[in-house]
Amino acid sequence: MSKVIETMDLTRRFGELVAVDRLNIAVEQGEIFSLLGPNGAGKTTTISMLCTILKPTSGTAKVSGFDVVKQATQVRKSIGIVFQDPSIDDRLTGRENLYMHANLYGVQPSEQRTRIEKVLELVELENRADDILRTYSSGMRRRLELARGLIHYPKVLFLDEPTIGLDPQTRDHIWTYIEELREAQDITIVMTTHYMEEADRLSDHVAIIDYGKIVALDTPAKWKETLEGDVVTIRTKDAEKLSLIVADKMNIQKIHVTDDKIEIIVREGEALIPRIVEIAARNNINVEAVFLREPSLEDVFLHYTGRVIRAEGSSELRGEAAIRRRAVR
Amino acid sequence: MTEIRGLYTLWLREVKRYLRDRIRIISGVVTPILWLFIFGTGIQFAGSIGNLNYQQYLFPGIVGQTLLFTSMFIGISVIWDREFGFMKEILVAPVSKASIFFGKMLGDSTDALIQGIIVLLLGVLLGILKDPVMFLKLLPIMVLMTFGFVSLGLTIASFMQNLESYGIIVSFVNMPLFFLSGALFPVNGPNVPNWLQTASTLNPLTYSVDALRQITLGQEWHPLFPLYYNILIVLLFDIAMIVVGTLALNRRK
Numbered sequence: 001m002s003k004v005i006e007t008m009d010l011t012r013r014f015g016e017l018v019a020v021d022r023l024n025i026a027v028e029q030g031e032i033f034s035l036l037g038p039n040g041a042g043k044t045t046t047i048s049m050l051c052t053i054l055k056p057t058s059g060t061a062k063v064s065g066f067d068v069v070k071q072a073t074q075v076r077k078s079i080g081i082v083f084q085d086p087s088i089d090d091r092l093t094g095r096e097n098l099y100m101h102a103n104l105y106g107v108q109p110s111e112q113r114t115r116i117e118k119v120l121e122l123v124e125l126e127n128r129a130d131d132i133l134r135t136y137s138s139g140m141r142r143r144l145e146l147a148r149g150l151i152h153y154p155k156v157l158f159l160d161e162p163t164i165g166l167d168p169q170t171r172d173h174i175w176t177y178i179e180e181l182r183e184a185q186d187i188t189i190v191m192t193t194h195y196m197e198e199a200d201r202l203s204d205h206v207a208i209i210d211y212g213k214i215v216a217l218d219t220p221a222k223w224k225e226t227l228e229g230d231v232v233t234i235r236t237k238d239a240e241k242l243s244l245i246v247a248d249k250m251n252i253q254k255i256h257v258t259d260d261k262i263e264i265i266v267r268e269g270e271a272l273i274p275r276i277v278e279i280a281a282r283n284n285i286n287v288e289a290v291f292l293r294e295p296s297l298e299d300v301f302l303h304y305t306g307r308v309i310r311a312e313g314s315s316e317l318r319g320e321a322a323i324r325r326r327a328v329r
Numbered sequence: 330m331t332e333i334r335g336l337y338t339l340w341l342r343e344v345k346r347y348l349r350d351r352i353r354i355i356s357g358v359v360t361p362i363l364w365l366f367i368f369g370t371g372i373q374f375a376g377s378i379g380n381l382n383y384q385q386y387l388f389p390g391i392v393g394q395t396l397l398f399t400s401m402f403i404g405i406s407v408i409w410d411r412e413f414g415f416m417k418e419i420l421v422a423p424v425s426k427a428s429i430f431f432g433k434m435l436g437d438s439t440d441a442l443i444q445g446i447i448v449l450l451l452g453v454l455l456g457i458l459k460d461p462v463m464f465l466k467l468l469p470i471m472v473l474m475t476f477g478f479v480s481l482g483l484t485i486a487s488f489m490q491n492l493e494s495y496g497i498i499v500s501f502v503n504m505p506l507f508f509l510s511g512a513l514f515p516v517n518g519p520n521v522p523n524w525l526q527t528a529s530t531l532n533p534l535t536y537s538v539d540a541l542r543q544i545t546l547g548q549e550w551h552p553l554f555p556l557y558y559n560i561l562i563v564l565l566f567d568i569a570m571i572v573v574g575t576l577a578l579n580r581r582k
Contacts (some may be wrong), residue, residue, distance in 0.1 A: 053421055076423035087414035091346045103338035104422035106331035 002029050004156055004188045005050065009059035012045050019045040021212035022059060027156075027205075032182060032189040034203040036196070036301065042212035043192035044084055047160050050190070051081050064155045077105070080154035082145045084161045084192075090133040094125060094144050097133065098151060105152035112151075119147035123177060139170035146177060157181075159191040163198060171198075178202055196297040206297065208304055215304045220297060227254075227295040227303060230269030234262045234276060235289040242276075242285050249279060256302055260288075265295060265303075335424035336432040343406070343436025347443070357399065357444040361451055364391045378515060381549060388457045389541035390512025392448050392467070393534055396474045397506060399444040401499050403437040404482025407578065408492055426579040434483060434574065438475040445471045458545065466544045473563045474537045480570035487577035510534035511542075517553055536562040 005027035012020040020042040027033040035043045048054035050063055052072040061068045064078040088097050095116065102112045120126045123143035133141065142162070149157055162178070163171040179202065181187055193199050199206045200220045207217040218226070236242055243255050243262045250272075254265040266272055269292050280287045347353065365384060373383035410416040419429055449467065452458035485502070489495040507513075509529045515521065516529035529535045540559040543552050554562075 051421055053417065073423050076421060081421060083414060083417055085414045085417075087416075087418045089342065089346075089415050090413065091349060092342065096342075096345070100338045100342055101418070101422075103334045104419070104424055106334065106423065109334075 003027065003062075004029050005033075005061065005063050005190065007046075007050075007059070007061040010046070010049060010056050010061050011058045012042075012049060012054060013057045018212050020049070020056075023212070023214060025207055025214060025217070027188060027190060030182075030186060030188055031204040032178070032191060032202050034199040034206045035190070035192045035209050036194065036199045036206050036297065037192075037209035038194055041209045043194075043209055044160055045212075046209070047081075047158050047190065047192055051079060051158055052076055077152075078155045080149035080152065080157045082142075082149045082157070082159045082162055084164060086138075086141055086145070088133055088141060088145060088148070093130050093132055094120070094136070095129040097144065098129075098148055101148045102151050107152050115151050115153075119150050122150070122180070123147045124173075139166050139173070142166060142170070142174065143177070146174065150181070153185075154187065156188045156190060159189060161192055161194070163193075163195065175201060196301065200297045208301055210305045216300075223297055223300040224295050227265050227299055229265055229267040229295070231293050231295050231299055232264045232266065232269040232272060232276070233291040233293070234264070234280075234287055235260055235291075236262070236280065236285055236287050238285045241283070242280055242287075245279060245283055245285075246276060250275070254303070263299070263302075265299065332424055332428045335422065336428045336435070339419070339429065339432025340436040340439070343403075343433060344439050346406075347440040354447075357395070357447050358451070360398075361391050361395055361448045364394070365451065365455060365457070381546070384455070384457055385546060385549075386542075387513065388452055389545050390510070390538055392445055392452075392471065392541055393474065393510060393512050393538040394507050395448045396441055396445045396471060396537075397478050397534055398503055399441040400437065400475050400478030401482040401485075401503055403440055403479060404484075404486040404499070405492065405495055406437065407433075407483055407486035408489055408495055412492070420579070426575055430483070430571070430575040430578050433578070434476065434479050434571070437479045437483070438472070441475040441479060442471060445475070463544055467541060470537060470540050470544070470560065470563070473560070473567060477533060477563060477567040477570045480567070480574035484570065484574045484577045487574075487580065506532055506534045510538050511553070512538050533563060533566040 003026045005025070007023050007025050010020060010023040011018070023042075023046060025033075035046060037043055045054065049056050050061055050068060052068050052075050055069065063075045066074040066078070068075050089100070092100070098116045098119070099112060102116065107115060117126075120129050123146055125140060125143055125147065128136065128140065133144070136144065146159075146162070149159075159178070163174050166174070175198070178189065178191075182189065191199075191202065203220060205217060206220055206223065208215045234242065237260055239257050239260050239262050243257045246252060246262070246264065247255055252264055252266060256263045264272070264276075273290050273292065277287055277290065365387065369384040369387045372387070378386050407416070410419070422429075449458060449464060458464070481502075482499070485498055486495055489498065505528075509516065509525065509532050511517075511529060512534070516526060516535065536554065536559040539553045540556055540563070542550050543556050543559075552559075
């Protein structure tokens with residue numbers, strides 16, 4: 001397997017802020033690689049540098065064998081990008097947008113029609129292709145952008161938060177298109193996301209990024225293995241108190257408290273449940289509910305960063321909860 | 330070839346967007362009518378410029394004003410593109426900075442030129458422009474005018490953060506250029522104060538309006554400068570603005 005992307009101490013500062021801090025990652029040919037992290041972690045900055053939109057402050061990267069600083073044009077020819085924010089002309093039709101892209105990327109006129117028909121078919125927009133973009137829903141626009149990114153047969157496709165702000169059904173559709181792409185074409189996909197589910201479902205490798213640094217990098221399966229065992233969630237009003245007792249009496253390390261919930265990661269969680277309930281009862285703590293599940297990437301993120309991934313428009317309460325959680329850990 | 334196709338597709342986009350915007354076309358018809366018909370008629374009866382008919386005098390000025398105002402106004406598309414994200418699609422494409430700039434500039438110039446031609450047609454309808462041959466003589470000068478003004482608009486827009494401030498800056502640029510160009514009243518002659526004469530010589534619109542007037546009025550008009558000199562100044566202005574505009578539009582953070 002050859003490396004399609006390699007970064008060498010890639011760094012970007014904005015004044016005092018170090019948005020991306022000496023990043024070293026390698027992406028293999030044909031894989032889906034996800035950068036997972038909360039808003040402001042440096043995901044988009046990283047992608048922008050790889051796409052040659054933003055110059056690195058120091059360090060560099062190679063994309064399909066070309067240097068992003070010295071060979072920007074070659075890099076651009078070999079990549080496709082779906083930006084986080086919309087980047088289509090909403091006064092033109094879908095088809096016009098696609099033709100424009102084909103021309104900008106030097107697709108031969110004789111091939112343009114076939115390729116455009118093909119990508120329209122992939123994202124199921126054949127019937128709406130001649131409508132002005134203004135009449136499209138946000139999900140349709142996203143699909144068109146995905147189609148556009150593929151017209152010039154890029155070696156690497158960058159997807160910056162591909163399903164942000166979309167309804168669950170459309171998200172699922174887009175995930176299916178991405179999966180189909182990987183099956184059908186020899187394409188490498190680099191994706192950023194703050195949705196655990198997305199990274200989990202699509203990626204071969206997931207790098208967790210926080211404050212501009214890679215916190216951890218592995219396959220989704222390995223992630224879960226790292227957190228071997230089960231996640232036991234206990235809902236109670238005295239979450240703090242119970243967590244301290246459980247940590248003390250049962251010698252369990254991996255405990256996280258969120259508002260009125262305790263999460264414990266242990267092997268054979270089902271055997272633990274009766275004991276916890278018993279201890280709680282002995283200490284006059286009323287347990288409202290107990291759940292058992294397999295760990296998700298969400299738990300992995302929590303484990304490595306001590307924080308829950310911030311959702312869009314996250315509230316201060318989450319921040320406070322995060323601080324409390326850190327204290328308990 | 331790739332560069333030419335990139336340039337062409339960007340040109341086509343600007344023109345398509347313009348032709349789909351009915352309001353802009355309508356205002357391009359109505360505004361000059363107001364100037365020529367109402368303002369022109371009013372002033373004509375209030376006084377006169379030498380032995381010239383004021384509407385005849387005003388007409389090249391309004392052609393110049395239309396080209397200046399529409400060219401500058403179109404610069405706003407840069408801010409729209411940035412705000413709505415389309416700029417990223419262009420800037421990340423594998424085409425040269427020069428192609429991006431020329432595609433956009435030529436597209437916007439085409440739009441401005443269409444507005445200018447609308448004014449010429451109005452001139453014919455209102456009986457101001459009598460000789461059809463003038464049409465062909467005026468066009469090349471108008472083309473040169475739009476290049477410079479569109480580039481100026483694109484340059485300013487490249488540095489502006491939002492639509493509101495662009496609007497304000499543009500009127501700060503448009504109004505002095507318009508008033509100091511001789512479009513509405515002569516900027517030479519014994520009664521014109523020195524400061525106004527000096528200011529008008531620093532204004533590219535002065536030279537272009539003078540050139541247009543030499544064609545529409547012929548012998549009746551005493552030119553400020555020879556025609557070749559006017560055209561040379563406009564050409565130099567174009568080159569300077571194109572260079573500055575290319576750099577400004579493609580600034581990378």
